[in-house]
Amino acid sequence: MTLLTGARERRVRTGGVELCVAELGDPGRPTIVLVHGYPDSKEVWSEVAERLAGDFHVVAYDVRGHGRSTAPRPLRGGFTLEKLTDDFLAVADAVSPDRPVHLVGHDWGSVQAWEFTTVRRTEGRIASFTSMSGPSLDHFGHWIGRRVKRPTPRRVGQLLGQGARSWYVYLLHTPVLPELAWRGPLGKRWPKVLERVEKVPRGDYPTSSLPSDAAHGAWLYRDNVRPRMRNPRTDAYAHAPVQVITPLEDRFLSERLDEELEQWVPRLTRRTIQAGHWIPRTRPDRVAAWIGEFVTSVESGSAPEAASGPHPERFSGQLVLVTGAGSGIGRATALAFAAAGARVVAVDRNAEAAVRTAEASRRAGAPEAWAEPADVSDEQAMEKLAEKVTGAYGVVDVLVNNAGIGLSGSFFDTTAEDWKKVLDVNLWGVIHGCRLFGRRMAERGQGGHIVNVASAAAYQPSRALPAYSTSKAAVLMLSECLRAELAGQGIGVTAVCPGFVNTAITSTARFAGVDGPEEKRLQQRAARLYGLRNYPPEKVARAVLRAVVRDEPVVAVTPEARTARVLSRLAPGVLRRIARVRPPV
Known part of the structure; x- marks a missing residue:
């Protein structure tokens, strides 16, 4: 089986074995060599390789004894790091004889690649190295040694934690039993284990x-x-730039193993991702993007820019879509995610405003940002948006349903058409976003988060805001219901309830039952009052990011919103009396 349709295969002989090597892309472009882990073959890289092949010369090979490569005889002593290094050099010389290659490894592929990147005989053959879920055995040995020699409660806890995660390593050292298990029941059940435990989607992986x-x-x-482990090398220093991608939900390796890498790697770039061990299969979009960015930066001689905002460890590289992103809370939220290193899709019915937010997002730190014009109240437009975003940028990791409109006026002055406009945007816009993007999150099986921007009006009644308050109360309850439904799928749902925030919604809100000049006067008055309150949308944006990190169900942002939230639960009669007060005109 080839790596991908259209892949070119060759055989490379080295050290008594024959390696199966697959190539994609233009050989004249920088070469990326992908090294698979255990118990994989090169096909673990198929989706990553396909994404990279348009810009790079992509090479993946079956490690000796795997896939369509032959196994050494005897097996014992045939898989040492020294022999694996020979294999890598033979592949590199075959596919890129005149230029150093960019190395990428996952799991045991990363363990090997650390060896390749730290031994002297490979100097000049490796341009960069991207490591995923596989430490250097030498670094690991020193990591253990320091904790054994100078134990502290924290260090002992780290040792015990990693020891528990490494249970499979002990089993693999037992004679015969691993072979019997893999050639018997475990080999048959492994695809189902990956699907259920690691959320690896079905497909042509793993192979027969x-x-x-x-x-x-x-x-x-x-x-x-x-x-x-007994005798780690003391000269295991990387002679090429290294990018480490750490899955924060890895069941087999603690993120603490990467804490002390700076002493071994002079040029280190760190990335984290909220995912499990098999990210080449579960998050090929993000993995490919990071590899491409890193290789491009090394080729150009520049360093990748680090995120400057809060929570980069949580949002760096994630895909975040914000509706109503052209101004106010939506724009501030898009920029806050951008500063945390997220990729941003800015959606607004005002196409020019969306473009401005996307451009500002890139300046704020987003590695990529796109503008997408759409009216959230239009079901067909939202369906097209969801198809386009998923196909072009990937499945959204964080969805922020922020778009909304304001409407003030008594119940009997509010027409059926007024009700329809408010509910179409404020409620149906949220429903469309949750249904279309949330479904794709659930189908991907890698979790995510949905933020629905409601309002303090959701739980604070007002005689002046019957339609607006009803729409926001529905958003709050929808969020609570959806949170319950999606909890088992690792998808969090948060309702954010700002209070009086200084945004453009005040100057564009409609007032039922009044003529044009009077509506203009009331809009100006509302904008002036909110301006005096002067609570900036940036504070709401920070609350949004914090809510996602903490997976909070309901967030009342401003002091008045928090006060009303407490009263609604402890003294609702007080809010009812306040609701009767006629607003000043």
Whole structure:
């Protein structure tokens, strides 16, 4: 089986084995070599390779004893890091004889690649290295040694935690049993285990060679782990720039293993992602984007820019879509996510305003930002938007349903058409966003977060805002219901309830039952009052990011919103009496 349709295959002989090597893309472009882990074959990279092939020469090979590569004989002693380094150099010389290659490794592919990047005989052959879910055995050995020699409660806890995560390593050192398990029931059940536990989508991975791949790969551990743990190299310094992508939900490796890398890696770039171990399969979009950015920066001689805003460890590289992003809370929220390193899709019915927000997002730190004009009240327009965003940019990680309009006036002055306009934007706009983008989050199976911007008016009645308050109360209840439904799928839902915030909604809100000049006067008056309050939308944006990080169900932002929230639960009669007060005119 080839890596992808259209891939070119060649055989490379080295050290008594024959390696199956697949290539995609233009050989004249920078070469990226992808090294797979255990118990995988090169097909683990198929979706990442396809995304990279348009801009790079992409190479993936089956490690000896895996996939369509042959196994050494005897197996014992045939998988040492020294021999794996020979294999890599043979592949690099075959696919890129005149230029250094950019190396990418996952799991045991990363373990090997750390060796390649820190031994002297590969200097000049590696332009950069991207590591995922696989430490250097030498660095790991020193990490353990420091904690054993100078134990503290924190260090002992780290040792015990990683020891528990490494349970499979002990089993793989037992004779015969791993081979019997993989060639028997475990090999048959492994695809289902990946699907259920790691949320790896179904497809052409893993391949039918899995049982023999896993049986042969047990020698990766037996030939290397104990010797390096006992006697780690003291010169394991990287001679190329390194990018480390750390999945924060990795079941097998603690993120603490990467804490002390700066002493070994002079040129280090860190990335984190809210995902499990098999990110080449579960998040190929993000992995490919980061690899591409890193390779491009190394080729150009520039360093990737670090996020400057709060929570970059949570949002860096994530795809965030914000509706009503042209101004006010939506624009501030888009810029806050951009400063945290997120990729931003700015949606607004005003196309020019959306473009301005996207441009500002890129200046604020977003690696990528796009403007998409859409009216959230238009179901067909939202369906087209969801199709376009998913196809062009990927599945949204964080959805912020912010778009809304204001309407003031008594109930009997509010016409049926007034009600329809408010509910179409404030409620149906949220429903469309949750249904279309939330469904794709759920189908992806990697979690996410939905933020619905409601209002303090959702729980604070007012004789002047019957339609607006009703729409926002519905958004609040929708958020609570959706949160309950999606909890088991790792998707959080938050209702954010700002109070009096200084945004353009005050100057554009409609007033039922009055003529044009009177409506203009009331709009100016409302804008003036909110201006005097002067609560900036940037504070709401910070509350949005914080709510996602903490997975909070309901967030009342301003002091008056928090006070009303408490009264609604403890003394609702007080709010009812306040609601009767006629607003000044």
